[in-house]
Amino acid sequence: MASSFAPQIRIPATYMRGGTSKGVFFRLQDLPEAARVPGRARDALLLRVIGSPDPYGKQIDGMGAATSSTSKTVILSKSERPGHDVDYLFGQVSIDQPFVDWSGNCGNLSAAVGPFAITNGLVDAIRVPRDGVAVVRIWQANIGKTIVAHVPMAGGAVQETGGFELDGVTFPAAEVQLEFMDPAAEEEGAGGAMFPTGRLVDELEVPGVGTLRATMINAGIPTVFVEAQAVGYTGTELQDAINGDARALAVFEAIRAHGALKMGLIGDIAEAAKRQHTPKVAFVAPPKDYTASSGKAVRGADIDLLVRALSMGKLHHAMMGTAAVAIGTAAAIPGTLVNLAAGGGERAAVRFGHPSGTLRVGAEARKSGGEWVVTKALMSRSARVLMEGWVRVPGDSF
Template sequence: MSAPFAPQLRIPAIYMRGGTSKGVFFRLEDLPEAAQAPGPTRDALLMRIVGSPDPYAKHTDGMGGATSSTSKVVILCKSESPDHDVDYLFGQVALDRPFIDWSGNCGNLSAAVGPCALELGLVDPERIPQNGEVEVRIWQANIAKTIIGRVAITNGQVQETGDFELDGVTFPAAEVALAFQDPADGEGSMFPTGAVVDELEVTEEVAVGGRIRATLINAGIPTIFVNAQDLGYSGTELQDDINSDPGALARFETLRAHGALRMGLISRLDEAASRQHTPKVAFVAPPKSYTASSGKEIDATSIDLVVRALSMGKLHHAMMGTAAVAIGVAAAVPGTLVNLAAGGGETRTSVVFGHPSGTLRVGARAEQADGRWVATEATMSRSARILMEGKVRVPAEVLA
């Protein structure tokens, strides 16, 4: 007779939307002790909770949503730093293989961190007004950066409902303003090659002649920007235009690998497969009118440029928050492909870009110091809402 199966583990969790993403949020101390430290045990637990890897690409047996925007996990804890309220660790869970990428941040879920930290009691109650706004000081542990989230408070509670509309999200909610401090990713140069535009060596399948112009930037998240026309695109493509074309996806992954190598993020091209979350790859074009995926008409006169970006090997349905930071910072630096697509000119402090679901405004401040460009802050507004709270169940043998 076979031994009986152990009961499932019950782990306190919050299922939450932030921006155009959603994920499962945990308080560090609520995780099983064996999973409180980074490593294979933690990864195995979180992947099983999400339902990855799933050869059917459905996440039927887990909390994930079978897209890069919905296969995410977050771990929060009260910060030991007097300058921060909460430490925030983000994991991007792969859909089709046993892997969690901890190499970067999620800008969309950053909007949910403040409200979630308040819900979990991780912010000093003395800092929370009865009515008004509280600045939640967030330490982004993946990239060692500070994010300020401004969260509305009504009658001593987080205000989640409101009239702020975000393209890519169906219903309005309360606005969460985000400020990404010193948003250049990591400790290296914001432009790792020292140039605002590089000629990137790729393959003939990616671009004619095996070369393509690119802006390689570390801001918000490492991102590779190329011109849409150099890839044969208009910049107004929607998800199915790219994601239904395996050849196109393969070209973008090859481009991403070559860009990652040039940026110094990997030492061999084949290492890109184990670093799916970063860098991102995006293509830009001057403003054009188009119909968004929701049916909304986007007029060229209402935007500065159009941008399409890929995440985890697929065209994103809207725009990743961290990539939006990269767009804002790159637009602020004269001569980048993003800046040129937006009309060029001197440093700008904000830009409105069109994405597959609509439009987004992002602000950024960039300046030159000792001959190098640096970004001091990037800002944008998102929204967030708790979808469910309680305990997530997971088979106990995942920790065996």
């Protein structure tokens, strides 16, 4: 008797690490026709690829690895936008809920976009040198921003191996320099303002928590910064100190939700549950010594400040690339909580401590008409192809 079950289909895909994240990369043209446009079919397909929603929280039956850093998908296509090579769309897949969050970028995976685009024929060959550095102009479609990636080339191929070390990634690789142009995010309801409330520091009222000083910024990704000591922390915490504490996670989610409301990202507090990717919430503190998750000692004298950030409801194991852009941007503007934690004053770059070690991020800031303008944020990451071929899903799953 013929089976009534749909056979699996296979879709060309590449599994890549970018920065301290990894995800499944697709060319738009390779997706099944129904998934080439935004909507239910695309979301259902990506959920099935990653293995979500999974009430066990493990994503065993998919490509995800049960953390926000590894539950990610990317869709790339050749750009028809003047001055750009490739369009980059990022989908943050929920682990235990049936939704894909399209509201922001992934800064870490941004490092893998240029290498993938070159290797998969999405960048005109005339723009790619045989040796040296290829400059790939990326249109970040989630937030409508330009990212410029500087991708090393060797012998006509992307150079992936090298000596660049990135805390949070075990092995060294080739350095990919990223420029996030005009990083102040244009978020619906926020009027495209870097500081949507018009203030560098706000009094944020959070029922059940209290009134906290907060810097709320749209740069790289909308982010709510609070002071570590105000929420009972030192800024040296590692993942287990917070992710195993249900009360702490609830406090940070409340801060995030009320920050989203004050930033104009949502109209009602209930909407925050379906918008988990943005905004991020982070806490900052002046520099001090601590031991990173690898066991490596981080000296307070070697860093400018401490930052811990939450992603998709959990403390991140290192730092989201987009949040690093927010950190660099806020640090460059005197008077923000990030800037004050770093000692105040004007600065073009900061090195901050995160759970896995340290990261340096720069920003070009200037005053124009009495308002601060940040023209670009700069950061180095690395990227590597982990596996390529086809990903398989049941044909009736989307």
